[in-house]
Amino acid sequence: MEFLSFLVTFVVLRLSLSRTTFAAVDTIRPSEFIRHNTTLESREGLFELGFFTPGSSKNHYLGIWYKNISVQTVVWVANRCEPINDSSGSLAIDDTGNLVLYGNNKRVVWSTNSSKQARQPLVQLLDNGNLVLRDEKDENTDNYLWESFDYPTDTILPGMKLGWDLRRGLNRRLSSWKSSNDPCDGDFTYGIELDEAHHTYAQLFIRNGSAKLFREGQWHAISFSGTSNNKSIHWHESDYEFVQNDDEVYFTYSVKNKSNISRIVLSERVDYMEWLREKQVWSSYYTIPDEQCDHYGICGANSQCILSYTNNINCQCLEGFKPKNQENWDALDWSEGCVRNSSVSCDDKEKDVFHVFSNLKVPDTQYTWENKSMNLQECKTNCLSNCSCMAFSFEYSSLSEGTDCVLWFGDLFDIRQPPHGGQNIYIRIPFSTIARTDRSSKLKVERAVIITASVLGLAGGFILIGFYIRRWRYTINATNNFSGRRESQDEELELPLFDLHTISIATNNFSENNKLGEGGFGPVYKGTLGGQEIAVKRLSMCSGQGVNEFKNEINLIANLQHRNLVKILGYCIYREMKLLIYEYMSNKSLDYFIFDERRSELLDWPKRFQIVCGIAKGLLYLHHDSRLRIIHRDLKASNVLLDENMNPKISDFGLARSFGGDQIEGNTNKVVGTYGYMAPEYASDGLFSTKSDVFSFGTLMLEIISGKKTRCIYDENNGLNLIGLAWTLMKEGNEFKLIDKCLLKDSYDNMEEALRCIHIGLLCVQQKPIDRPDISSVILMLSGEKVLPQPKPPAYFTNKDLWEGDDSSSTKPPSCNTSMTTVKAR
Template sequence: MESLRILMLIIYITLFFSLPTSSTITPNHSLQYHETLVSSAGTFEAGFFDFGNSRRQYFGIWYKDISPRIIVWVANRNVPAQNSTALLKLTHQGNLVILDGSGGRVWSSNSSKIAVKPVLQLLDSGNLVVKDGESSENFLWESFDYPGDTFLAGMKLKSDFVTGPYQYLTSWRDKDDPAEGDFSYKIDTKGFPQQVTTNGTTIFYSTGPWNGYLFSGASWERMHRFLNFSLEFTDKGVSYGYETLNGSKLSITRLMLNPRGDAERFLWSNQRQSWDIVKSHPIDQCEYFATCGVNSMCNVNYLPICECLQGFTPKFQAKWDSHDWSGGCVRKTKLSCDYGDWFKEYTGIKLPETSSSWFDRSLSLKECETLCLRNCSCTAYANSDIRDGGSGCLLWFHDIVDMRIHTDRGQDIHIRLPFSERDPRRSKRYLNPKRLAGIVVGLVTFIVGLTILVRATSKRIKGMTQPKPVKKAIPWKHMMEKENNSLPIMFDFSTIDIATNHFSNTSKLGEGGFGTVHKGTLIDGQEIAVKRLSKTSRQGTDEFKNEVKLMATLQHRNLVKLLGCSIQQDEKLLIYEFMPNRSLDYFIFDTIRGKLLDWDKRLKIIDGIARGLMYLHQDSRLRIIHRDIKTSNILLDDNMIPKISDFGLARIFGVDQAEENTNRVMGTHGYMPPEYAVHGSFSTKSDVFSFGVIVIEIISGRKNRGFRDPHHHLLNLLGHAWRLWNEERPLELIDDILDDGGDLSLEILRCIHVGLLCVQQNPENRPNMSSIVLMLNGEKLLPKPSPPGFYMGKDNMADTGCSKQYEMCSVNEVSMSSFESR
């Protein structure tokens, strides 16, 4: 009997350790429960697993020889297979799919690339890849492009500004549920790249901006002993990753974002056969984002830990004294902006957050200081790269947020202060009587000499002919004059005249009430679009200056880039980057060209416009209301990425300003909300209304202006969409060009819902742009919309604020200027 038990045990052990394993899978094979893939060196293993319930199966990757099992990636993290007979299959087209026992699809890789001979392989880096052929390095799909909660060596967190998407870590819901949790570990690219961990849309903590070696808040002493970090960023995207300095098992490491939002760096110890936590964030109170509010310093080695920067005082002293630092600090004395401002150097610092910063990696620190002094809003500067003694320029504007004393090795930053905050001993030197007398004598001598020179010159030029007109400088106080590509420069009129072939008709791209737009080519071959304002243009000098000033400060992938401007007598030119695909209305309102915009492209255009408006309303240094959002002002680049243009009518709002009124109503009929068209009241919700009109136009392929509901002639396109929505026939709104079948109709239906929420009559009911971005990219239930603006249906006649005599406001797309009568 005993010998029989021993025999059974031997058979069981033999079967257990001979479970099917493989290094690759082809379309002729599938991977079932208890079967695994193993990387060639045996480091990683992939297969199905569960958390004690065999009817909830996940496919994941883990370390093969490390116990307990550590899951580093899960394919179907949000949708487990609901039985124990799930399998992983590679299709002949190169797609990975997970099927449940009934053959239903649970998860798919949805690869857009087509393979000839697809092969699935688990690499020793932990990357699960689909290749085209056994020996090919051409990856058609890879798990590293879809991070979970773990960041492995060799993985890259990428942000592609051209095609998207943005890649980041997302925590598990809890330790036994790999579904997406509340926390995200990402690279914020709104300004200079910085690492942030967010709870939903709120920053939880940040390890600071990139400094050339690592993110400035990370521990230099610990990390650089065994890791080499890298960050590559261009105008097309950002890529962040790391490699181990020792490729052996002595350097098995991972970064995990746990369900509580902590980012923990683990290092495997062969000696103890366990994981050591090398670093964890947040480790102290100063690591939580903006613990001390704005314009302050956090230092865990002092009590209290928060202190206002020099030249600043607590905004709410009583709260500050009770250790409520959320109000931050304000300046004691305003910056003069003209004379006497100076910079105090702080050393050993984790640099402040940089979402609203500006940078130029080619400038020196001295050039950086000069640039900052020339811009009244600039409050601090530092090197953007600390390697080789420091290089590059990083500028901060307005308030300084989330700065602390570094735990081991920080950076230098220079904070701008008024003259009154200078060291008293240095101030005495400036007030020395001998020095003051010398300055006075020198100044008097200069004035006398200048007077003599002016008189002599005026006599010489009296009989001379009038010189030819020359380019005028623009003395706007808040514009920084630069010679790099990030801010506009002044072009000589003759240069643009030659580039456009003397503004010939063959170079003309379009024409409107403002003037004409011409395509040009500069001497270096760069293509440009030139907006030439007509002498009778409704966009006068003030609007022209407004557009240049605004575009000089705005940088976003969904805003058109202003390259420069030119003024010569009555000629006013704006020079923009050239958009080869013209504007959105060129496509969606044309039955032939409209076919080039399938639903996927249209959805990306809608999302891009929304993100551009969200930047204008809340993420830029200035809060800006565009006031003329329409399809002809949405330009498309060669990848069909939308770019918002034409900021001539834009207005800057204060931080706490909700709305503004004007007697000069300017905009485009069909896109203006009722409160603006009728009462001259505008706010961020005005742009939201215009955005909603564009959404309905993109979905329907029809213009709001001139449209008449076939059954209710008083209804425009918005009213038509509302009628179909109430009659539970909203899909009849969809452009005939689009395929409205299957899952596609659900996406379109959600966009129609969002569009109707945006065009509601009452501006208070309309969502803001940040909510709209979440609505477009989420799956949560949306609120019920109310009737749209200018709705002339029977149930809303009293609420429209628009009588029949004002019906023109929704059907005429001519840009208008109406003035109060004298």
Template sequence: MLRTCRSQDTIAVHQNISDGETIVSGNAKFELGFFSLGSSKDRYLGIWFKNTSPQAVVWVANREIPLIDNSGMVKLDDQGNLTLVNGSGKVIWSSNSLASGLNTNLVAQLLDTGNLVIKNETEILIWQSFDHPGDTYLPGMKVGKNFITGRETYLTSWRSADDPSPDKFPNPELMPITTIPVDYCDNYGVCGSYGSCSIATSPFCGCLKGFERKTTISDETSADHNDTSVCRRSIALDCGPGEGFLKFSSMKLPDTENAVFSGNMSLKDCEVACNNNCSCTAYANPNITQGGVGCLLWFGGLIDVRVYSQNGQDLYVRLAASELSDIRSRFDRKKRVVMVVTLSISALLTLLGFILAIYIRRKWKKSSDAGSSNHMGSVEVPLFGLSKISRATNDFSVDNKLGEGGFGPVYKGVLEGQEIAVKRLSKSSRQGLDEFKNEVICIAKLQHRNLVKLLGYCIQKDEKMLIYEYMPNSSLDIFIFDESRKSLLDWPQRFRIIHGIARGLLYLHHDSRLKVVHRDLKAGNILLDHQMHPKISDFGLARMFSEDESEAKTKRVVGTLGYISPEYASNGLFSIKSDIFSFGVLVLEIVSGKKNRGFVHEDHDDSLLGHAWRLYKEGKSLDLIDECLRLSYSTCEALRAIHIGLLCVQQRVEDRPDTPTVVGMLNGEGSLPPPKKPAFFIQESENNSNPIVSLLSSSINEVTLSQVDGR
């Protein structure tokens, strides 16, 4: 697979690049990747010019040890070492670079210059390919002796066109021999003394600040001012007090023929040395690796200076006192102008924002007054008028009806070009205005890939409607409980759905700005998008907790029988562990394809939870799996899912795992503790319509139990 990255894309720590992949530099001039030469099947990691024919390779990593197949892999470890390994994991090339004490967010990056560098988040350079050249010289390379390390670097030719391994001896003269594509500014000294070349400007040549063009006959007779221009100082130096240095950034340093190098001076020492010598015209620190010391002092004209778009170096040029003062005055004036403009724009935007806020508030109030006196107030979800929703659903056409639950019918529609699902609360709905407000406010503050997205709502006259994103595959219960459809969900899909529901709960319980207990988690409230990804829906019964709250109590228990936890049913106590219980029931239903409520077995009267527990104790948990999954399920995953489901439905709240633990267990983290006997072990009798009340009647104290079964 070919992967192309844009400007300044990097290889992150531990990211692997398989054979055949490419990284493209920002100017689309160079590429890094794997290649072969001629008829040879050997493969190399290298850098080449993009869109050239034939391919022009400028640098090769594994020159002497090629890959013999397509299993090569590049790795950047957390020590700053870039390695190339073959299919058996053997390292065949390494940068041999160690970022001792600097290994924070290390990256490998291909620069616009064709230089492959390794650096950390503070831009400290650890290693660069320019220090290890092949047979091609690229602008910016330093060939010769390094005054700091004493190391000598030269170009070495290839053995042949099909063999990039280095020739027997290094060739210091190879650089006048090799030819490469160049731009105008690559020509030596093209802009003359104190001139600066930039391919981003027209003309290319200009003078450094503090210098001006000297008129020549060739300037007056030629329309092209990119040729032998001469720059001179605007104000001559007098070695008087006040002379100083102006910093130029992203520069190619001048030719060093008239420069002196000192390897043990800091940048501040370098400035003092240049300032104390009236003949010194400029200074710089040439050492860009790991913040090292070093000082270059120039005496005389500055030749072959150019501006890079990035990754250049800092150059400090000596200017007269009055010239520096003038530049600083112009800079201060420009800064003041920018500040005035910025403040003016900020004030204008603030005023416009204030006017817009007043307009929106008045429009909101007008819309609310026209619709209903029971308006929602300020929430982060749009309010739609009844007429607009009516048009979107073709006047609530029967053909657009998706289904109906205890809260009312649900219609499909198209609103502003987007498919929607409209939940229209019936006038006899058991979800009142409080539940409706709760759902709007709750979902408006929750955003997660495994939660259904609320697009808006409508309150007008006697109508209360919620507008959701449309889920083309409806709800989970339609698949797992329908004999004709359950085979459409194989085991990998069901296991992914279990994972998705768990991640949605983790967000509700721990990761969102609010701690939310859903209180009605069931198969009918899990919607499936076009890729069968699960989304938790229906937050009408949800409760938001503050950070210091862990549980709450109510005298009116609401939810769906078969999913309600025992402590909630008997004492009205609910917490995130109540949702965990419902999740456990849901997991066992997804695995078995059977409903917990109304489960029937020919050999016993156990509920689905009791049946799962019986099979677990007998070592026959795999017998619980839906028959249609026999050819697709993973034994390890299925047993783990059943085990986790049983852990979630235990009688005691403290015995159930919390949400992060559930997610970790689903990801295979750690060993699973043995479950205890689940709650609601015995199935209800045929003559008892309320099993929870019959089983727990002795402990219920002033609690009203209401089943809510709507969508």
């Protein structure tokens, strides 16, 4: 009888743990166990725990993976470096209340090793992927004695913490697998590191062994500053959080839509990934490091890394520094970095000064000291009082809700100009450098005084003569019923000049929370001035745009009034800081929509066609209807802003050139703009005209229709870029395959209009300027009032043409996945 009872109990237990049972089992209690052919399954069937063999390996590991994903994706491994070489493994709760993994001969392979013992231990696999050990008698079910989330392997799941529990001295960090066949700790790690002295300044690092591979910048409100990836992690439906207090320092994230499956995984890089159900594949939407400037300290000490338009890196010594080895530096070996031109001063009478660098990824803070109670002057004084202090920063901190004074000692490493904003840093400039500059300035001033005194006498006479001539002219003009207004007044600016304090208040001291984005010449902030929403462009001191370009932008657009041009409201100049105040565009820029798979669906064909026509009308005004003929020279998706009704407005006139009379073209020795949008004659020879803007417009129109970027490769075999793809499809009679797939739900008539626009776009990007239509003809073509001629072969048929034409380029453009879709009549 006892044997029969034992047999029944054994059968029931086996059935309860079998993979073929109907009810999912998510818990283990004492006397229960998991073996080779049984698993735990979370309550809603999202995750599964059991034994697996990775890749071609024959070893057995205990792990957790997604239950309902066709590609087995392991997110946690217990015995990473202690494999079981046969199927004898078992998992159970031992006499101490710990979860224990046994190998052959009851050898302990792995254990939770909890110091707290439960009265009634229970192990449970939760629906967030967390394996927990708790006391079943504890009413607080969230009171875990041990949890797998505290010991991540190579993956972060929503709700997991990456970082430190300072109370327990626990560091949660990722380490890569050795290979796809071996989950043991590989060479790469990813985690939060604290400064050695105070453990207060947190940084995220990817390391290859002990070497630093990548460093995230400081956390600012919603993201880490200083990253290069042009696709923000916040574009996806997730919330990201960074917590730092006396007990914990960690980074975590959560998904807004619980049906979305996402993870962060470390290999040789870090990928933010999501599961695409339709394609049954994992897709990476955010990757670090993403480009050459992301790699730690690539330019050596005391220098900054700048990425060119062609994705080539350019290392520059900071102001007051020079290459340590000029010969190697010229040979593009920047590893030795830069050194000071002259040593700093420790004399109280000869104070060094500080040069502020804006919007940088600030240096590595491993050797810093900070005091959050200081004001700006105290922070500066503390740095000056120490000869080893190289730099300081002083900014509002969203973590402490106060100000942070951070001092750097020794060489400065890992500085770059990030495309998505950074911080200000004050770098020490020796007094001796300033003194030499002052002596030179004094000589110039003395010469200027002598020359000025000589000229003033002559000028006085001319002024008196001019006064009488002006009075005579006024009398003549009054007699002839003229207003007497000087013609030169037409050239004078009639824009309000705002003081820096007013703009600072309007933008909440240029808060990161107010930051809208960053263009080639600097960041743009949202603000409120007199009850009106404004956009403030703060010119980067390290940008290519100087005072001349700044004045150029003001002069060109101050008197431009058109519904498809962004209106300028004022400007501000304070020392080296230059600001432009524009009307605020609530829907950001065009590239924000058309290059994003989800947001592009918000732009149906009628809206896209409206945008195309609006841009064309704005160009028509610039080329023909404004007082001066204006060539924009940098027309692209990011320079087209959208108002609340999705009406397009051309912006960013920093590179524009104006002509008078009948002049329609010019040339320049300095080619500036964006590759992929530049006309060939401008990129190669510096020749620009209204037809070069037409070329940019044609490229932009093809992007709007297709939702694809012009500089990507869409045919690896032939190296076709977007223009080459459009031309090839048209020659094959398959141009409908270029149309963005999200537009195919529109009517057939709309698709006919889209096909006509592809034809017009190819006419605009023809090789020779004389073959391209002017913008007035383009508008007639868009209205359907003009018969379309057959286009000739375009410029930049393949990306090889563009990249070989640019001697400075050695980096190939990215390859973009594309799918061809057939349009059917409805």
